[in-house]
Amino acid sequence: MEKYNGIKLEYNINDNPNFLKSSLLGFQNILTAFSGIIAVPLSIAAISGTNVEETALMVSAALLASGICSFIQTKGIGFGKYKIGIGLPTIMGTDFGFVPPANAVINTMGGGLAGYFGATIMGAFLEFILSFFIKPLLKFFPDIVTSTVITLIGITMMPVAFDWVGGGATAENFGDPLYIAIATFTFLLIIFINHYGRGFITTASVFIAMIVAYIICIPLNLVDFSKIIEAPWIALPQILPFGITFDIKFLMPFIAGYLVTIIETVGVMKTLGSVCEVELSDSDIANGVRADAVGSMISPLFGSGAAQSFSQNVGLIPLTKCASRKVALFSSAILILMSFCPKFAMLVSIMPTPILGGAGILMFGTIIAAGIQSLSRTRFTTKNIMIIASSIGVGIGITIRPDIVSGLPTIISSLFSSGISGGTIVAVLLNILLIDKKY
Known part of the structure; x- marks a missing residue:
């Protein structure tokens, strides 16, 4: 396969960095994904009105589930058509797309957390069944659609990075110049280390820059260590800490969420194959979707939500030149x-969000670059231009103004609840409906 953006990976899929390097690079992955992993359980806790102890339990459950699901997706378990996991380096966590259906089950339908976890498992079984039909579904994802979706993933994630730059979307002093300065410092330090560093230093550029920025934030009173003092040293996981309720009516809000997950996971898996310089078969993509489903069955047992592959960690691979499965x-x-x-x-978790913002701009930007590179290899026919323009236009529009679909029927509004899913649906439909002109 052609090198991604002409960049040679320092560590390929089967390379085995030593223990120290693997630990540091592994922790670099966690720094990138951590806010995403804990954000959803914090949101679910707020929706359900849990107390401090229950909220802490949900965060710990999310970390445990993320670790287990990431292992399954990365390692790949089983063989043939029954294999679970794509076998490429992946970090898993709960996606924000499941927060609206969770709110519907917990509050609107009165199912509480037990109903939410039951609906998550039932929906996961639906995703698992659909994973065996990924191969025919992938016929609707030719290169023009896949390339557009890859670009869209990076574009629609960029507002998240800038929320981090400003101190967090809900910060009272959002956009404080100090926050912007910290994000800018992190951003430039990553670029400097990545461009001028050599070997392992380049590979660990994000980790090094984030740690340096973290230390700088301490004398600036941006790090609150009191929360660390209050936290216990050891806490063992619990099985079904909030109970579980299976009721078919609770499944309804989650159907659209899982359909969106499949669409997004196909795009993420395609991008992952590109940045790892690995040719993926239809079966490989199906294995990745199947791991999402199995992970979403396991996670609620510990008190966590549905699992999905994180696109931000896909963007970390070309940035750090490390695709090692280890x-x-x-x-x-x-x-x-x-x-x-x-x-x-x-x-x-107390790391100032502007640090993540500085790194996020580059990580999501590399995904955009992957999409542009892939698009450059397609033919710019009238049909393809319409697909690109419409998909990216709709994706950006929904990302900027997600409330635009709130008045639509529930299923449709759920399918178009994110820029990635909305833009992908538009690209797939136009690819089916438009016929190339013959001149």
């Missing part, structure tokens, strides 16, 4: 250990 497996192990040690997890 590193991702180390990330999985560290996440599991962190779930047992709330103090350590808290040390990462």
